[in-house]
Amino acid sequence: MVKVTRLNNKTFMINAELIETIEETPDTVVTLVDGKKFIVKESIKQLVEEIIEYKRSWFLLERFIEK
DSSP: OEEEEBTTSOEEEEOGGGEEEEEESSSEEEEETTSOEEEESSOHHHHHHHHHHHHHHHHHHHHHHHO
16 A cells, blocks of 8 residues: 545645556546545655555565565
8 A cells, every 4th residue: 555645735645556647647546446536735756655655564574474
């Protein structure tokens, strides 16, 4: 899950596994696999960094559990 901020400054979490596309139009629009769209304050770069960190944490957790 990644934390995002709506234009009204309300924050919420999006499941990173369900993100289909991220566009800057110039606002950042996150589209999920079911077609739902969210306009958020974070840039594409920020979102990609958060998604990478999220996936990295899961990878490390899986490796820890396997031991």
